[in-house]
Amino acid sequence: MRISIIGAGNVGRALAQAFIRHGEEVYLGVPVPEKYQSTAAALGPLAKLGTVAQAVAASEVVILAVPFTATRAIVSSVADWQGKVLVDATNPLAPGLAGLTVGTTISAAEQIAGWAPTAKVVKAFNTTGAENMADAAFPQGLPFMPVCGDDAQARAKVIALASLIGFEAVDLGPLSAARYVEPFAMTWIHMAFKQGLGRKFAFGLLRKD
Numbered sequence: 001m002r003i004s005i006i007g008a009g010n011v012g013r014a015l016a017q018a019f020i021r022h023g024e025e026v027y028l029g030v031p032v033p034e035k036y037q038s039t040a041a042a043l044g045p046l047a048k049l050g051t052v053a054q055a056v057a058a059s060e061v062v063i064l065a066v067p068f069t070a071t072r073a074i075v076s077s078v079a080d081w082q083g084k085v086l087v088d089a090t091n092p093l094a095p096g097l098a099g100l101t102v103g104t105t106i107s108a109a110e111q112i113a114g115w116a117p118t119a120k121v122v123k124a125f126n127t128t129g130a131e132n133m134a135d136a137a138f139p140q141g142l143p144f145m146p147v148c149g150d151d152a153q154a155r156a157k158v159i160a161l162a163s164l165i166g167f168e169a170v171d172l173g174p175l176s177a178a179r180y181v182e183p184f185a186m187t188w189i190h191m192a193f194k195q196g197l198g199r200k201f202a203f204g205l206l207r208k209d
């Protein structure tokens with residue numbers, strides 16, 4: 001399967017590395033492709049690079065790995081998202097990581113769904129650091145990756161992708177669960193940066209049966 005990723009920064013690159021390591025082809029879409037030629041070259045022959053429009057056209061699954069503030073313009077630049085699974089990996093962060101600008105009676109993901117009404121929007125890949133997405137291996141077990149969205153088949157596709165790259169991907173049901181998934185990401189950010197835990201940790205899911 002080919003996966004398109006809008007944005008080639010920390011998260012775009014990390015997810016691209018992980019998918020490529022597992023044999024998937026990745027299409028990176030950025031405003032100025034020339035800027036990311038060496039990034040794409042370093043990812044190897046399974047990485048393609050182009051404009052946002054080219055990346056959206058290239059795959060059924062399109063991951064948004066951009067600042068949340070850029071999402072409305074990106075999503076609105078596409079005439080019709082029909083047939084696309086649009087994965088929202090963003091967090092609506094306030095400047096200086098001071099908190100979230102959206103929540104808890106609405107979420108960034110639901111806003112994106114409102115701007116792309118024909119897309120099957122799924123929230124995922126927002127609750128852990130980029131380096132954990134590049135390499136999800138932990139000695140204690142699989143890191144937890146919550147996934148939510150209103151279309152069950154789209155959710156299943158994203159759960160399969162997250163599982164492929166080493167997460168315990170858990171189905172959280174409807175997209176409105178992003179109201180909880182986004183503050184959960186803020187918990188990771190708070191622990192990493194405000195509480196001094198650093199970036200080398202992830203959340204896991206413990207079960208009694």
Ligand SMILES: NC(=O)c1ccc[n+]([C@@H]2O[C@H](COP(=O)([O-])OP(=O)(O)OC[C@H]3O[C@@H](n4cnc5c(N)ncnc54)[C@H](OP(=O)(O)O)[C@@H]3O)[C@@H](O)[C@H]2O)c1
Pocket residue numbers: 006007008009010011012029030031032035052064065066067068070073074089090091092093125126127128129130131
């Ligand atoms: N970093 C993490 O550990 C982490 C973890 C989970 C979730 N997130 C979330 O993931 C998102 C990306 O974070 P990041 O750390 O990867 O950011 P980043 O390193 O700053 O990269 C952002 C990428 O988005 C691109 N971009 C910006 N505006 C764009 C537009 N209008 N159209 C297309 N591409 C555009 C940038 O391209 P240019 O360089 O050309 O501007 C860049 O490639 C954020 O919403 C963040 O909250 C981050």
